[in-house]
Amino acid sequence: MQNLGKEIQMFSPVQEKPAVVALEMGEVKPPQFDLEPAQRDELMKLVQRVFLSPGVEGSHMVTVCGLETDCDSAWISARAGEILAAQVTGTVCVVDANLRQPGLHREFGLDDGPGLANALRQPDSVRNFVRTSGRPNLWLLSCGEQAQEWEALVASDRMRARLTELRGIFDYVLIDAPALSASNDVTSLARASEGVVLVLRAHSSRREVARKAVKDFGNAGVRVLGAVLNQRTFPIPDNIYSKL
8 A cells, every 4th residue: 555645845826717618427436535544634635735725726737747757646646636526516637648657547447548649649629538537526538549759749739738728628637747757848747737746755766856856847937836755654754855
């Protein structure tokens, strides 16, 4: 079982919310939070601080990315999406933009199917590639057909246009991005959203590397909305990852 640590340095940017176009849900299942109490608590804090901060309008489109390829940001994206969808009346979509190593569909027990990569090559509306996740109020845009030119697709104008299109359909969009160590183009995804949540791996992610990532995002004009320490197997003092 994965373990979740402490999210840090949360900010809540303000953005006006566009009208939502309802999608056909079909048959759905109850939320399936296969989480330990500590995991659920930390994910709830993350969702509350990033999306649902009291007194202010929280974020509506957020990029989630791991510092390294084994941080399992897809698990974080899926579980945060489930919790957010259970907390709001608006529509929520999780997007697998990790065109190199897609895995978000497996978090919902689904096959990959046509998805984002197909939408980047075809003129059809992006809604034609979105499907229900099997959870109430939560939709999935999986990776779809993989391609050798995945890095070019991640950084393309077409990607930004498709994400903008999604934001016009859904109230909340969570984008699972490639790991920073695997791609130099994550910044372009983060720029298309309101900010980024970093996923760090216990016993592996180095604090100085995380600090550099935060600095690089800042230099690129990208807000770091928070960080999650994943796969923690024993308690770690709060102050260890409290200063990035």
